[in-house]
Amino acid sequence: MVIVMTTKIPVGISGCVLGNKVRFDGGHKSNRFILDTLSEFFDFHPVCPEVEVGMGVPRPVIRLIELEGRTALVQSKNESVNYTDTMYRYAENKINTMQPKKLCGYVVASKSPTCGMQGVKVYQQGGVRKDGTGLYTAKLIEKMPWLPVEEDGRLNDPVLRENFIARVFCLYDLYQSVSDVPSPAEIIAFHSRYKFTLMAHDPLSYRALGQMVANIKDTDINEFFVQYRLGLMNALTKRASRKNATNVLMHIQGYFKPFLNPVQKKELTRLIHDYRQGVLPLLVPVTMIQHYLSQYPNAYIAQQQYLNPYPQGLKLRYGL
Template sequence: MNPQSNLFNAAMKLKIGISACVLGQKVRYDGGHKQSEFCTSTLLPFADFVPFCPEQALGMGVPRPAIRLMKNASEQIRLVNNKDSSIDHTDAMQLLCAERLPQMADFSGYIVCAKSPSCGMERVRLVDEKGAQLGKVAVGLFTRELMQQYPWLPVEEDGRLLDAGIRESFVTRIYALSHWQQMMADGFSIGKLVKYHSQYKFVLLAHHPVAYRELGRLVAQGKLFAPEELANRYLISMQQALSQPTTRKNHANVLMHLQGFFKKVLSAEAKAELLQLIHQYRVGHIPLLAPLTLLKHHLRLHPDDYVACQRYLQPFPTELGVRI
């Protein structure tokens, strides 16, 4: 029996917020959309998407005048009409966020529209009161509030998800958060944290070796913190670590750790074969699937409860096809 076979319930879909235009809805200021093929094709069978357009929710029509982010004389960033900055939507947007964001506490991720003055996650254009460009240095007003209220929530832009490494990291993060939400549904405890962390050690090591060690120390010192503070510290730090894309070097390091669990049960020939595959992967000659498949084969022949529970072996459904 595959020890990872029951990790993902086919009927369970992750609740993911998404900019409505990214899902293909024609709600943009120009009456168009920015449909993401990854979201509407690859991710759709695994996601319960909750589309939302904050501009439309404010009552702005489709089509509508364009808006932009402006820094005023008081250094405040305001959401204003592109051609008439006296038409200011900032306060209305903040009220909308105060109303809607609490409804998103159970989301496992959020995908936003790049460059949008309401939804952009980074590099949104900012101007001064005279209209002079200050650079692509801002964050969309809605997304800024979203990330401040839920700093552990995986948030990513449609455009950035075209990058294979970022895409894999995002999918890893949403499944890790969903697992956390399931485990902590009836309350947080240090015992649950220890169990959760033990399952994600090698996932963390593949993404961020420094955070892997730091989070290990945090868990070991868990009794020094109030439960809510400990949960928040761990989850925020973990999600930040997983946002760092994996590398062949880090993966090879993890694979070497895992092969160590079998060194006493494998023949010299079997060990040499596995080590050769890890080396070939490290130097870029073969995909990760090759040594990983052989490791899983040895795990089936030589069961090990600790290795079997490692989410690294399958951090998300294989059918997503995003592992690199």
Template sequence: MSIPVGISACVLGEKVRFDGGHKRNRFVTDELAKFVQFRPVCPEMAIGLPVPRPTIRLVQQDNGERLVDSKGGELDFTDKMKSFADQHISAIQSLCGFVVCAKSPTCGMERVKLYIPNGNTVPGGTVGVFTKQLMAAMPWLPVEEDGRLQDPVLRENFVFRIYALHDFYQNVGNSLTLDAFVKFHSRYKFVLMAHSPTAYREMGRLVAGIKDWDLAEFFVEYRQQFMHALSKHARRSNNTNVLMHLQGYFKRNLTREQKQELLDLIESYRLGHQPILVPLALIKHYLKEYPDPYLQLQTFLNPYPEELKLRYGL
């Protein structure tokens, strides 16, 4: 089953921008589209604006940030856009991610130009109207801008979170039982250790107390904490710690030379001389030779399809 992911229509290549153009992102259309089902939306067209159309922008006024026409600021689209956002977001609760268009006054995720009446801009900018409501209504949802997907670290983290959330919905959301939560959490222990050692400890305590919760409420709380933890990028030092834990499972099986070879590769990764794929490849090799049921289930080893080649630059 394809993973449902929302996307700004222009990023998918649809000619819906104000000038009749698009902002097709090649990673999105040529690679990620093979594994997810995109659900495009253009908020500006959705509220009735044509293509082509006059440009709009965000202006800081006494009654807050307003979405107005760039020419004179007399046409205010704020309320209409917020109403559309509320209606649309209520219908997309099953999404596992969202790719938005950078710099857009409706879809931008950060540093969107925010003007003041004299024509100057507010330092740091703001968030597009639609995306601001999306992130407020669904704080667990992975959201990323098209431009930021050029960064290999941000790209890998975003795609991983999409797969993790889909995994959560498939294996926990469809079977809301104590056993389902415990098994899911067990598979992600090394992932949490890599992304946030603090969250790893806190969520361990959370799951340990699951019997004190209503499972529907626990679902909401776990999802929020889990996705927030994964939004923190896995540092090289944390990944190294996980790799050391993984190699410890083979200490009774490997020769002294094999142990040293693996330790050398882990150290080479720690120093930035090798991508994480190098020590992981040897660990996976040893896992085939010396199967361990617990390790074989760990998501850290195979978080998403290898064809995406997301760990090549990590």
């Protein structure tokens, strides 16, 4: 089933990554894939926390330090200028205003003391550790734990790129499929379309979420939606392994066995095997399955989002 996009998908982004000249030195760090490709599908909402709290452009360099048992945001050359509480208050308010927009993802600037997601330098007595998170992004993840968040630099990795974009499209599909006042029928129908996707990413979550959905009528529907959304997005954060994806492909293959002749069966088996061995990308066996689906229609397989998780024009499965 192909996701029908009635509008572009709302996605937050660090302003500098979108090309806005808001960095400390008046520069930017625009990402061509975002500007040239993703902008066709995503409606980006740029944010620069440092500018929006009044630091200005250009501005003194800031960094994270360990201060009295907590991570603080200060000027690098004058640590008495402390932005920690100001940034936390800003982040709290900003994120509250963004939640009604139903953002489906967020791209943050790597290594930034405000926006970095991981590996941000934190200065302390005796040295520097590189396991920090920017204060704004830390608050974003705390308040919206279901939201797909990724760094601009990591989008250069084809596996991380595909995983992030698949999660964004999945969350968008969830919001499009389920009303503001959710119904059990809407959630059950949505979950049914993502069974193979969950099997590929996290078999344990596939079973756990399936059990949740089976008992949906025994819970408060609004609380259920919140818990289901979080469980779904956490499951998809785990990248689909070749082993799990192979199991899904073989499962789908089983639906066609009554219709395929021996030569066709052997060819599809070979493509799946070659994918598992890393000889072929995922796109090849999936394309063959879609070909057989057009010849031998199956309503259950056709609705599975695993076969069409995002527009083919993104070419994301070429590198998987």
